[in-house]
Amino acid sequence: MNTRNVQIPQTKTVLVxxxxxxxxxxxxxxxxxxxxxxxxxxxxxxxxxxNIRHLLKDPHFELIRHDIVHPxxxxxxxxxxxxxxxxxxxxxxxxxxxxxxxxxxxxxxLGLAKRVKAKILQASTSEIYGNPEIHPQPxxxxxxxxxxxxxxxxxEGKRCAETLFFDYHRQNQVKIKxxxxxxxxxxxMHPNDGRVVSNFIVQALKGRDITIYGDGNQTxxxxxxxxxxxxxxxxxxxxxDFIGPVNLGNPxxxxxxxxxxxxxxxxxxxxxxxxxxxxxxxxxxxxPEITLARECLGWNPTVSLEQGLRKTIEYFExxxxxxxxx
Ligand code: NAD
Ligand code: UDP
Numbered sequence: 001m002n003t004r005n006v007q008i009p010q011t012k013t014v015l016v017x018x019x020x021x022x023x024x025x026x027x028x029x030x031x032x033x034x035x036x037x038x039x040x041x042x043x044x045x046x047x048x049x050x051n052i053r054h055l056l057k058d059p060h061f062e063l064i065r066h067d068i069v070h071p072x073x074x075x076x077x078x079x080x081x082x083x084x085x086x087x088x089x090x091x092x093x094x095x096x097x098x099x100x101x102x103x104x105x106x107x108x109x110l111g112l113a114k115r116v117k118a119k120i121l122q123a124s125t126s127e128i129y130g131n132p133e134i135h136p137q138p139x140x141x142x143x144x145x146x147x148x149x150x151x152x153x154x155x156e157g158k159r160c161a162e163t164l165f166f167d168y169h170r171q172n173q174v175k176i177k178x179x180x181x182x183x184x185x186x187x188x189m190h191p192n193d194g195r196v197v198s199n200f201i202v203q204a205l206k207g208r209d210i211t212i213y214g215d216g217n218q219t220x221x222x223x224x225x226x227x228x229x230x231x232x233x234x235x236x237x238x239x240x241d242f243i244g245p246v247n248l249g250n251p252x253x254x255x256x257x258x259x260x261x262x263x264x265x266x267x268x269x270x271x272x273x274x275x276x277x278x279x280x281x282x283x284x285x286x287x288p289e290i291t292l293a294r295e296c297l298g299w300n301p302t303v304s305l306e307q308g309l310r311k312t313i314e315y316f317e318x319x320x321x322x323x324x325x326x
Contacts, residue, residue, distance in 0.1 A: 013037040013075065015118075017068050017109060018082030020047030022188045023123070023181075026229045027080060028052060032060055034233075039074060043067040046085045051188050068105035069097075073112065078236060079120040081109045084158075086125075087193035088151065088279065095153035102157030103164070110168040113175070121177040121236050122165050124245060126286055127155045128180060136253075136287040139180070139245050149281045162245065169243060177242075179235050182249025182288045186225030186308060187315035197222065197309075200260055201316045204269035214278030216257030221287045223250035224308035227301035234297040242296050249288035250301040259305075266309055 014031050018024040019040030024047065031038050032055065040052060041064045055061045066072055068083045084101050085091045091098045106122070113120035129137045130145030145155045168174040185197040192198075203210050231248040254262075260273055293299045 011035045011037070012077040013039065015039045015041060015074060015076040015079045016082060017041045017080070017105070018047065018084060018123070020044055020049065020052050020063070021082065021086070022047075022051070022186070022190065023184060023225060023228060023232075024080075024082045025051035025055075025188055026186070026225050027082070027232060028055055028061065030229050030233060032058055036060070038062070039064060039076065041066050041068065041072070042083065046087075046090050046190060046193065068108055069100045071108045071111065073115070075116055076118050079109055079113055079118050080123070080232065080236065081106065081120060082123040084123070084154075087190065087195045088154075089194035090190075091154040092150055095150075098153040099157045102154075102161045106161040106164045110164060110174055114168065114172050119175040119177065119236065119240070120165070121179065121232065122161055123232070124162050124178050124180045125154075125158050126180055126182040126247070126249065126288065127151065128159050128162065129286075130155060131281060131283045132285065135285050136251065136289040137247070138289040139247055139292055146281050150279075151281045175240050177235050177238070178244035178246070179232055180245050180247045180288075181228065182223060182247065182286065183220045184223045184225055184228045184249075186312055188225075189312070191316065191319060196220070196256060196259065197312065198316070200263045201267065201309075201313055202320070204263050204267040204271050205313070205316055205320055207269060207271055209274040210260045210264065210271050211276050212256055212260055212273055213276050213282065215275065216260065216273075217255050218278075218282060219253045219255050219285045219287065220259075221250050221253045222259070222305055222308070223248070223301055224303035224311075227303050231293060231297065231299045231301075234299050238297055246292050246296065247288040247290050248293055248299070249290065250305075251288055251290050252305065253285075253287040254305065262305065263309060263313075266306070267313055
């Protein structure tokens with residue numbers, strides 16, 4: 001398979017579950033820009049109407065407030081299944097609900113795809129690799145996941161969702177696509193969701209201590225949201241026989257200490273770095289192997305950490321100044 005086989009997206013009716021969330025809202029925006037009819041389905045647990053307020057006026061956009069744990073019927077051509085809280089604070093808030101969203105929600109969306117013959121893409125995650133023993137992580141790696149820990153509701157929920165996708169494909173010939181998303185950041189991240197990029201930026205802008213968990217030598221690879229959305233759409237529109245799973249992420253790896261220092265530099269903050277205990281099962285290293293995405297989707301992230309952080313800082317400055325003005 002090579003990039004010449006990737007088809008240009010055509011106008012379609014597209015369902016985005018989790019479309020009022022961080023990545024989902026950018027995806028809805030891009031799908032509308034490409035001339036699609038977009039239905040955003042969200043229970044607004046971590047997503048907000050604010051994220052999609054600018055889209056609500058568009059006659060080609062529709063919001064359905066619905067929880068995917070319950071079945072629903074809509075006529076669509078494509079389904080992007082993003083509904084699931086993604087930050088540890090949010091997915092651990094009600095772990096049983098997180099599992100239900102991943103398992104029952106996937107069954108409902110796969111059942112819908114089967115019935116209306118839609119192509120369906122699952123937003124899986126690098127968390128399915130757990131605390132990886134192989135570095136960087138290729139798609140062929142099966143992972144090292146604790147099945148009974150605090151992160152398991154999310155990690156195992158997402159693993160089970162992948163299994164369901166492949167079984168619906170084998171058993172019912174549903175057209176599936178699975179992407180494994182690595183740490184993604186950008187405007188519309190939730191300011192209080194505890195993820196490292198939003199936490200550090202908000203702390204730096206407020207002049208509060210920057211909280212590094214552990215010694216800060218653990219690594220992550222951060223992908224700017226615009227790059228991620230391009231990869232997700234490219235995967236949906238790639239030939240049907242390329243079903244994945246495919247890693248999507250930026251392969252440039254940073255320690256959490258380096259990230260903190262970069263954010264302090266870019267915000268010109270006087271914040272001090274302090275250390276707090278490392279959460280349970282926190283992966284030590286994470287970097288995607290993206291050869292498959294490069295070769296089969298012609299996809300490559302183009303936004304550097306510094307460029308992406310500048311845009312994200314600008315966004316949080318506006319959010320914080322609005323909340324002060326209220
Ligand atoms: P987010 O929390 O901002 O968005 C998730 C959206 O799903 C929210 O709008 C939320 O209200 C909605 N939702 C949650 N449960 C639902 C349910 N039962 N029914 C309907 N809607 C529901 O998170 P995000 O960062 O935008 O992540 C989007 C997807 O990408 C998630 O599936 C996540 O697991 C995956 N992902 C994200 C990252 C990342 O770094 N952001 C990394 C790996 C995977
Ligand atoms: N982290 C940190 N300080 C914070 C928030 C997170 O040091 O205020 C660390 C966290 O322990 C992890 C990394 O940053 O090692 C990424 O955390 P995040 O929750 O953003 O993503 P994930 O662990 O799911 O990759």
